[in-house]
Amino acid sequence: MNIQLDMKAAERRAPLIEKLHAIQEEEGYLPAERIAEVAAETGLSPAQVMGVATFYNHFHLRPPGKHTIKVCDGTACHVKGAGNLLERIQTELNIKPGESTEDGLFSLEVVACLGACSMAPAIVIDDTVHGRVTPKELRRILNSYRRRR
Numbered sequence: 001m002n003i004q005l006d007m008k009a010a011e012r013r014a015p016l017i018e019k020l021h022a023i024q025e026e027e028g029y030l031p032a033e034r035i036a037e038v039a040a041e042t043g044l045s046p047a048q049v050m051g052v053a054t055f056y057n058h059f060h061l062r063p064p065g066k067h068t069i070k071v072c073d074g075t076a077c078h079v080k081g082a083g084n085l086l087e088r089i090q091t092e093l094n095i096k097p098g099e100s101t102e103d104g105l106f107s108l109e110v111v112a113c114l115g116a117c118s119m120a121p122a123i124v125i126d127d128t129v130h131g132r133v134t135p136k137e138l139r140r141i142l143n144s145y146r147r148r149r
């Protein structure tokens with residue numbers, strides 16, 4: 001019976017997730033007014049729609065930052081300290097994965113593998129791969145993007 005209930009819940013959620021994907025593709029994130037529209041269309045409360053949107057890491061509730069930082073947490077990078085690197089970035093920028101900084105400069109994402117395993121731990125900012133990133137190097141890299149404003 002629980003499996004049946006879970007299947008029905010998943011069937012109800014699928015069209016909602018499709019709508020959220022379409023909005024994010026169009027807007028780059030999920031604006032509050034669009035969440036309210038989806039709630040009205042689906043008969044759910046805005047809180048229920050937000051619950052689904054916040055459950056999945058790939059939905060963004062704020063506009064994407066000017067620069068997107070992707071931190072690899074694949075096996076090679078994980079072994080080489082990607083977890084510490086991610087913590088440092090979160091502390092330095094005061095954001096979590098899926099969020100953007102208040103000044104709109106950076107967004108943060110965690111990815112499985114960037115295809116740069118020999119350079120672990122690796123991050124990508126926009127289209128540039130940064131490998132063997134140490135905490136000191138991280139600060140230098142972030143500052144170089146800050147200076148580009």
Ligand code: FES
Pocket residue numbers: 072073074075076077078112113114115116117118120122
């Ligand atoms: S595991 Fe990080 S680049 Fe492959």
